[in-house]
Amino acid sequence: MKFDVSRFFEKDRKERIDIVAKFANLTEQEIQTLENSGGISFEQADKMVENAIGTFSFPLGIATNFTINKKEYLVPMVIEEPSVIAAASKAAKIAKIRGGFEMQNDESxxxxxxxxxxxxxxxxxxxxxxxxxxxxxxxxxxxxxxxxxxxxxxxxxxxxxxxxxxxxxxxxxxxxxxxxxxxxxxxxxxxxxxxxxxxxxxxxxxxxxxxNYSTRRMVSGTATFEKEAVGGQETVDNIILAYQFAAYDEYRAVTHNKGIMNGIIAVANATGQDTRAIEAAAHAYASKNGRYTSLTQWDKDNDGNLVGRIEIPMSVGIVGGIINVHPTAKICTKILGVQSASELACIIGAAGLAQNFSALRALASEGIQKGHMRLHARNIAAAAGATNDQIDTLVKKMTSEGNISINRAREILGEL
Missing domain, CATH: 3.30.70.420 (Hydroxymethylglutaryl-CoA reductase, class I/II, NAD/NADP-binding domain)
Structure with missing residues (x-):
């Protein structure tokens, strides 16, 4: 069955949940769990950690358009940073033109x-x-x-x-x-x-x-991004130059790899993985030759299309641990429809490559702040006390002025 996820970001929460529920065949109880922000009660939290006093929620979103090894996915992501989910979805949409992501994983x-x-x-x-x-x-x-x-x-x-x-x-x-x-x-x-x-x-x-240096659990893969969809040959060449910067300079590589981990850890959070183990192994692997460098490689094919590759240790599971006790992690794994830890590792690796592409594309063309700050403005508007009906007005005003700040948001609210 085909599911229309176009303009997913424009739909309201009920419409988004309805699409996801149909895609993953969620039960009414699972839908109610998604609607219950946080996904766990205090009683459940108290069994997970010592000295519990409450729960702490992060946004759960869905990255769309992912085709990985010829299979369609809706990818749950838990992250507080604006633009990550939108960027991953956009990257996946462009990769889909050339067949999506081709990923491989070692034995566990x-x-x-x-x-x-x-x-x-x-x-x-x-x-x-x-x-x-x-x-x-x-x-x-x-x-x-x-x-x-x-x-x-x-x-x-x-x-x-x-x-x-x-x-x-x-x-x-x-x-x-x-x-x-x-x-x-x-x-x-x-x-x-x-x-x-x-x-x-x-x-x-x-x-x-x-x-936790899981070098016998490597995930690797590639995706081709059509040059016209990327923004033309100049943008492709600029992305490759941006990658070369990260490949040869540790200061740039750290930020470059942080962007990769934005995608990886967001999916790992959603599916109840040990994110600290994944992070530690990734950064150790980036230093395997005695110098910290990029976890991805970027070049172009004979037609000038951009080709990205990723290779990274990936120790994940779909049984045991938090996934057995956290209801939202269970639901997110069901949304993915994964049948093995290997399949999950491939999805997480693809999310990292997608996020890296979007970050490099933004840096090599319009700059990282344009889209990022537009989304950040929503957080600023909410922090200033804007209601849901007022947020769009504040965002439009602040972005048009190029002045996204809590003080300006309060001034606009006063004018309203």
């Missing part, structure tokens, strides 16, 4: 680490590798689920690191966690095999915990 392998000290590292490594089957069997006994579905601990490896405190042996456990993010099962397995590691090596185990 999590990496657990066991730190061993006070050992002869070379000798201990040999003992660990000889005992790898025993270690893996013990690790897999700590999960009642993974081994039954062909997942679980798959491989043991060792490395030595030299520190000011002396050499350390790091035993790494590679675990196929399936459709889970996998932090809990990885930590459980690491803790479960730690006594055996000590016995085998005659060393002392200190830390036993997962690594």
């Amino acid at each position: 392998y999590s990496i657990g680490q066991i730190q061993v000290v006070n050992v002869d590292v070379d000798s201990a490594m040999q003992k660990i590798l000889k005992s790898s089957k025993e270690i893996l069997d013990l690790a897999n006994s700590k999960s009642n689920t993974l081994s039954k579905i062909g997942k679980g601990a798959k491989e043991i490896s060792c490395k030595e690191i030299r520190t000011d405190a002396g050499p350390m042996l790091i035993v790494e456990l590679l675990i196929d966690v399936g459709d889970a993010m996998g932090a809990n099962v990885t930590n459980t397995m690491c803790e479960g095999i730690a006594p055996l590691i000590e016995k085998i090596t005659n060393g002392k185990v200190i830390l036993r915990i997962l690594s």
Whole structure:
């Protein structure tokens, strides 16, 4: 069934929810949850964190026009920053002309680490590798689920690191966690095999915990943006030059990558992912060659069309964690219609690439502030005390004057 999402931003809330509800086949209860700002009660919040005193809401919006691996998506995004959802939707619409986003994702392998000290590292490594089957069997006994579905601990490896405190042996456990993010099962397995590691090596185990640097869970992909839709050959060339700036200058790369993460974290927030883990891994990967650089690459094809690529670690899940307890996260995942963690990773990666395109296009043409400040003006108008009926008048007046400030908004309100 085809759904008309054109001019989605012009529709009122009820119309938007109706479109999303039909697209995702939402139940009446799920629609009511969306209409209940925040999505969770205090009682639910009190079970999630310690010392709870309330809930804190962020806007939940829908990015439209996304075609990823030939499938249509409405993409939920939770973010407080103006222009992000509109920019992602616009980018997806332009990418759609050439077939949308083509994304790939690795298997869902999590990496657990066991730190061993006070050992002869070379000798201990040999003992660990000889005992790898025993270690893996013990690790897999700590999960009642993974081994039954062909997942679980798959491989043991060792490395030595030299520190000011002396050499350390790091035993790494590679675990196929399936459709889970996998932090809990990885930590459980690491803790479960730690006594055996000590016995085998005659060393002392200190830390036993997962690594959030999820380089065995990479998502990558590409999209082609037709040069006429981008704004012409000059704009395409300017975007490539803007990317080159980020590729070779760390100060620009940080802001460049922040824009990518605007898209990525907004979708991760909506679907209940560990956003801190995603952020940490992304920025570590941007520095993998010893210098912080862009997470995307931009060039053009033989016809002069703009081609964007992204590659980024992406540790996400569709089972376990917050997604099991937060009703809005469940609904957002249902809206996406994802069947696996791999599919979710592809969507999140595409959102990052889309957002990066829109930011670069704005910077390389009209400047970032024109559209951004127009949306920001709505926040200023609301902060000044404007009612819903007055906000559009204030926004139009402030943007026409080029004076978007709380003081000017109050002055206009006084005139009204």
